[in-house]
Amino acid sequence: xxxxxxxEPAAAEAEAEAEALGLFTGxxxxxxxxxxxxxxxxxxxxxxxxxxxxxxxxxxxxxKATGALLYNAAARLRDPGRLAFLVAYIGRGDIRSDLQLxxxxxxxxxxxxxPLDAADFERACGVGVRVSPEQIEEAVEAVISRHRxxxxxxxxxxxxxxxxxxxxxxxxxxxxxSIKNEVDLQVLHLLGPKTEADLEKKPKATKARLVxxxxxxxxxxxxxxxxxxxxxxxxxxxxxxxxxHKPGENYKTEGYVVxxxxxxxxxxxxxxxxxxxxxxxxPEPNGIxxxxxxxxxxxxxxxxxxxxxxxxxxxxxTNPEKEEEKYFTAIREMVEWLGYQPxxxxxxxxxxxxxxxxxLELIRRGQAYVCHQKVEEIKGxxxxxxxxxxxxxxxxxxxxxxxxxxxxxxxxATLRMKLVMEDGKMDxxxxxxxxxxxxxxxxxWCIYPTYDYTHCLCDSIEHITHSLCTKEFQARxxxxxxxxNALDVYCPVQWEYGRLNxxxxxxxxxxxxxxxxxxxxxxxxxxxxxxxxALRRRGFxxxxxxxxxxxxxxxxxxxxxxxxxxxxxxxxxLNEQAPxxxxxxxxxxxxxxxxxxxxxIDVLVPDFPADESRGSHKVPFQPIVYIEETDFREELDKGxxxxxxxxxxxxxxxxxxxxxxxxxxxxxxxxxxxEVTCTKSEVAEKPKAxxxxxxxxxxxxxxxxxRLFLHKNxxxxxEVPGGFLSDLNPASLRVVDNAMVDRSVLSARPFDKFQxxxxxxxxxxxxxxxxxxxxxxxxxLKEDPGKA
Numbered sequence: 001x002x003x004x005x006x007x008e009p010a011a012a013e014a015e016a017e018a019e020a021l022g023l024f025t026g027x028x029x030x031x032x033x034x035x036x037x038x039x040x041x042x043x044x045x046x047x048x049x050x051x052x053x054x055x056x057x058x059x060x061x062x063x064k065a066t067g068a069l070l071y072n073a074a075a076r077l078r079d080p081g082r083l084a085f086l087v088a089y090i091g092r093g094d095i096r097s098d099l100q101l102x103x104x105x106x107x108x109x110x111x112x113x114x115p116l117d118a119a120d121f122e123r124a125c126g127v128g129v130r131v132s133p134e135q136i137e138e139a140v141e142a143v144i145s146r147h148r149x150x151x152x153x154x155x156x157x158x159x160x161x162x163x164x165x166x167x168x169x170x171x172x173x174x175x176x177x178s179i180k181n182e183v184d185l186q187v188l189h190l191l192g193p194k195t196e197a198d199l200e201k202k203p204k205a206t207k208a209r210l211v212x213x214x215x216x217x218x219x220x221x222x223x224x225x226x227x228x229x230x231x232x233x234x235x236x237x238x239x240x241x242x243x244x245h246k247p248g249e250n251y252k253t254e255g256y257v258v259x260x261x262x263x264x265x266x267x268x269x270x271x272x273x274x275x276x277x278x279x280x281x282x283p284e285p286n287g288i289x290x291x292x293x294x295x296x297x298x299x300x301x302x303x304x305x306x307x308x309x310x311x312x313x314x315x316x317x318t319n320p321e322k323e324e325e326k327y328f329t330a331i332r333e334m335v336e337w338l339g340y341q342p343x344x345x346x347x348x349x350x351x352x353x354x355x356x357x358x359x360l361e362l363i364r365r366g367q368a369y370v371c372h373q374k375v376e377e378i379k380g381x382x383x384x385x386x387x388x389x390x391x392x393x394x395x396x397x398x399x400x401x402x403x404x405x406x407x408x409x410x411x412x413a414t415l416r417m418k419l420v421m422e423d424g425k426m427d428x429x430x431x432x433x434x435x436x437x438x439x440x441x442x443x444x445w446c447i448y449p450t451y452d453y454t455h456c457l458c459d460s461i462e463h464i465t466h467s468l469c470t471k472e473f474q475a476r477x478x479x480x481x482x483x484x485n486a487l488d489v490y491c492p493v494q495w496e497y498g499r500l501n502x503x504x505x506x507x508x509x510x511x512x513x514x515x516x517x518x519x520x521x522x523x524x525x526x527x528x529x530x531x532x533x534a535l536r537r538r539g540f541x542x543x544x545x546x547x548x549x550x551x552x553x554x555x556x557x558x559x560x561x562x563x564x565x566x567x568x569x570x571x572x573x574l575n576e577q578a579p580x581x582x583x584x585x586x587x588x589x590x591x592x593x594x595x596x597x598x599x600x601i602d603v604l605v606p607d608f609p610a611d612e613s614r615g616s617h618k619v620p621f622q623p624i625v626y627i628e629e630t631d632f633r634e635e636l637d638k639g640x641x642x643x644x645x646x647x648x649x650x651x652x653x654x655x656x657x658x659x660x661x662x663x664x665x666x667x668x669x670x671x672x673x674x675e676v677t678c679t680k681s682e683v684a685e686k687p688k689a690x691x692x693x694x695x696x697x698x699x700x701x702x703x704x705x706x707r708l709f710l711h712k713n714x715x716x717x718x719e720v721p722g723g724f725l726s727d728l729n730p731a732s733l734r735v736v737d738n739a740m741v742d743r744s745v746l747s748a749r750p751f752d753k754f755q756x757x758x759x760x761x762x763x764x765x766x767x768x769x770x771x772x773x774x775x776x777x778x779x780x781l782k783e784d785p786g787k788a
Contacts, residue, residue: 020044023051027067037071041420042478047074050083054091066090069101076254082108085116094127099173105254112251112258126173133178139170140182144190155191156198163187236554237299237306244303245493247275247465253493257481265490269463277309278465281335281342282455285315286322287509288524288531289334291545291566295500298549300468301340310343312462316455317349318448320438330524334532338542348454349440351461355449356404358457358487359415359430363396367486368430370399371416378416383426386416400431406446408433417453419482421475428452428479456480459492467494471558498558500549502566503712505530506724511715520728521708527776528708528732530563538705539753539763539778540566544573563707567779574753574761574778579607582619582652582692583741583756583775585702587626589673590693593661595623596678600696605653605744617744621654625695626740632674634663641688643674650681650690652757657684692757697740700773703765704734741773748773755781 017038024034024047038044050070054062062070069090077083086104089095095104107124108116122128143166144151151158160183167179245253248270251262281300283289289297304311313335317323335342348355362368371378371386378386396415403413415431430453437443456479459467467480474496484491506512507530515521515529524531527538535545548569552559582605601621606612627643636644643649648659662675707729714724745754750766760781765774 020048023048027051027062027070028064029067029071042078043075046078046080046083047071049080050074050087053084053087056091065096069095069098072098072101073105076105077108078255078257081114089125089127094122095125097173097175099176100125100127106252109252109254109256112262129173131171131174131178135171136167136174136178136182139167139174140179140186142170143167144183144186148190151187151190156187156194160187236550237303244466244495247273247277250465250491250493255477255481256491256493257485259485259488261488262491265488269490273463273465276465277304277307278312278343278463279304279309279468280312280314280459280462280464282314282316282348282458283331284319284322285317285324285327285331286319287327287512288330288533290507290532291502291505291530291535292500292507293334294338294532294545295549295552296468296470297335297338297340298546299497299554301335301338301342303466303468304343305340309465311340312344312346312464313342314346314458314462315348316451317347317438317440318450318454319434320436320448321434323439325439330533334536337532337536338546346458346462347440348449348458349438351454351458352441352445352449354461355454355457358489359400359449359453360397361487362417362430362483363393363400363415365486366393366418368396368415368417370396370403371414371427372412373414375411378427378429386427389416389418389427403431403433403447404445406433406435410434415447417479417483417486419479421479425475452476452479453483456483456492456494457487457489460484460489463490464492467492469494469496470499471496471556472499497554497556500552501558501560502530503560503562504707504709504714505563506709506715507531508715511724514725518725520725527703527705536751537763537765538776539574539751539761540570541573541577541753544570547573570779571761571781574755578753578755578761579615579617579744580605580609580757581617581742581744581754582694583700583702583739583759583762584626584628584692584694584697585736585739585759586629587694587697587738587740588629588632588671590625590627590658591673591675592623592625592658592678593675594677596656596680601654603654605742619653619694619742619744620696621651621656622695625651625693626697627691627693629671631691632660632671634671642691648679648684648687650687651678652690652692654693655681657681657687692759694740694742696743698743698746698773699771700739700741700775701767702736702739702762702775702777704736704777706732706734708732739775741775745773753778 020038021031021034024037025031029037037047047070050073051062051067054066054070070087073083073086073090077086086095086108089104090101095101104121104125107121111117111121140163143163146166147158147163163183164176164179167183168174168176171179248266250256250266251258279300281297283293301311303309313332315328315331332342332345359368369386369389369391371388373383373386373388377383399413400415402408403415410433413433414429416427417430418427420426421428429450431447431449433446434448435446438445438448456467473494477494477496480494481491501507506515512521512524512529512531516523521528525533525537527534532545536542544566548566551565551569552561599622602618603621604616605619606614606616608614631649632643633640634645636647641647643658643660645660645663648657650657656678657680658676658678660674661677663671664673664675666672709724709727710729711719711727713719714727717723720727741756745752745764748754748764748768750764750768752764753761754763754775755761758781759777761778762775763778765776767774
């Protein structure tokens with residue numbers, strides 16, 4: 001009997017699902033799309049109502065075009081009453097195109113208060129407007145006449161999309177397909193059929209031209225401001241391309257829920273902010289920021305700056321178990337290192353009292369309840385419903401007070417909100433019990449709010465206008481709006497953008513901790529990592545990181561980039577910023593037997609050879625100099641241009657050419673010293689090469705870095721079955737203990753940057769001590785072709 005009773009609801013549920021599936025496939029959805037829609041209960045209910053209403057207007061069969069309009073309307077309009085209003089127009093055939101639907105949705109967002117002016121709505125959506133074939137013909141004819149000379153010159157290479165766009169702007173509600181057919185017809189009439197020349201591919205641009213074009217696009221930093229001949233980051237963020245709402249016009253955003261109090265709350269919000277753009281950067285203080293955060297910092301601070309607004313640095317310190325003071329300090333340092341100054345530094349914990357009061361109010365409004373399900377039970381997208389969901393309000397208030405007083409153990413009780421999120425997650429947790437003292441509030445609390453509860457409410461308190469998040473938070477947008485509206489407080493707008501990822505690295509905090517614990521790297525700032533502290537230590541200038549973010553752009557698509565693209569931005573900046581010096585990594589002693597002076601000759605070396613007006617420095621030139629071992633060979637090979645018996649070389653900047661006189665070896669046959677003669681450059685035959693050198697040098701340590709991982713995606717089991725720790729590059733760090741550098745760097749301080757001629761760009765490491773500098777190689781002078 002019990003089994004039979006249990007089977008009845010299951011059968012009814014299956015029957016309802018089959019009925020809805022038939023309803024959705026009947027309007028043209030594929031079966032896969034229809035099943036996906038069914039998994040979203042809110043959208044499924046909206047679409048079902050829309051289809052049944054439209055069937056009442058049009059009869060049982062709806063064509064595919066009408067079905068697509070209904071689906072888009074149901075997906076983009078949450079208010080059932082307004083959806084019914086819009087469906088009536090679709091059902092009657094008054095709104096028949098995507099263009100009209102887009103205009104209708106825009107109108108409804110821009111007019112949140114009822115009742116609507118039907119006549120004004122119809123004018124805005126082109127209801128009743130019919131564009132005749134003659135009108136299309138005349139409009140296209142006018143556009144082609146305007147571009148006639150260019151068309152005749154470029155023929156079919158001309159951008160026909162330009163003609164389409166101009167014709168559409170003249171005839172707002174014309175059918176796009178009809179316009180295209182008319183454009184094709186009139187172009188054919190003007191130019192005739194395509195010839196063989198028309199069918200030939202355009203010649204590819206030369207490499208030099210492409211490089212020049214790329215340079216023109218490349219952002220440059222001047223006085224701390226990002227600028228470029230093309231579109232800089234600030235230009236990209238000024239809002240035109242992003243189509244973000246204006247402050248106070250939150251209600252015009254798709255998906256924004258308008259309540260009876262929305263307009264009054266927005267008016268109050270504008271009175272507080274004065275119409276100013278407000279953003280926030282909200283990191284968790286449980287790890288060091290990485291290259292992906294650089295995009296978030298640029299996006300949040302940059303958008304505010306580009307639009308005359310302000311940006312808060314707000315620490316999301318709601319999990320005291322993982323937070324440490326060093327992370328708070330490092331996060332702020334990195335934000336300021338990238339060139340941004342927070343309007344205010346705040347903490348989620350600043351608002352714990354207010355958040356707790358709101359939690360009580362949420363319970364009183366019947367929108368939250370205390371639950372005793374275990375964490376494992378409520379994980380995933382289809383957990384069993386909580387048996388405590390409908391417990392009385394007074395009971396939840398008493399139990400939540402018991403949670404606050406520490407009467408429940410960790411995991412024994414949570415406060416959950418009554419909503420279903422886009423990804424199917426049901427009743428997210430708002431508060432949980434944690435008996436861990438907080439670094440700012442001490443032992444005051446043993447319950448802490450979650451991100452899902454805290455984030456939107458902190459945004460509301462700080463009157464944020466644009467809550468900019470990465471794409472993975474899109475599934476939380478509805479809960480963001482829901483919670484603010486459930487409490488009747490100002491509701492900001494959440495916008496999502498694509499994350500920035502790099503190949504050949506890991507940025508997960510948990511994985512970086514494993515790398516540190518296993519000794520694969522020294523710490524969070526090991527220059528082989530892509531944390532911001534590591535990039536700073538390696539010598540990456542902040543301007544280069546900002547330029548890289550600008551090149552990636554502010555699109556919503558996720559970007560996974562090659563490290564060499566970031567390195568190219570580094571070279572561009574350091575080429576302008578890093579003064580030249582000479583260093584030798586593998587020294588070979590050279591004695592000049594006919595040195596032309598009794599003691600030292602001071603050689604003047606320009607700091608920036610391309611612009612000698614930017615200064616110079618002196619280096620000593622003495623009878624004993626050191627060159628790179630690799631700049632000498634005992635046997636002269638074909639194509640080898642550096643020093644060898646019978647083949648002299650010039651010494652850079654010295655004005656002398658040296659020739660081998662004698663090769664001195666040790667007992668094992670290794671070359672230990674060269675004896676050479678020198679001749680002034682102006683009287684010597686021009687050598688095939690000039691090499692760098694040092695004399696009376698400073699000893700130094702040089703650290704040469706390569707990629708930490710061997711594969712592009714070290715976290716991908718398909719690419720690295722043994723896990724990321726098995727993919728470590730054994731040659732990722734080479735330490736040169738006995739390197740030498742010229743004395744011009746004697747007063748260098750940590751993070752000072754130099755170009756060591758012919759070797760690369762180097763930065764002074766904080767490990768430097770008196771008597772021995774330590775240099776990190778930032779990047780080589782040219783990109784390694786093997787890395788591209």
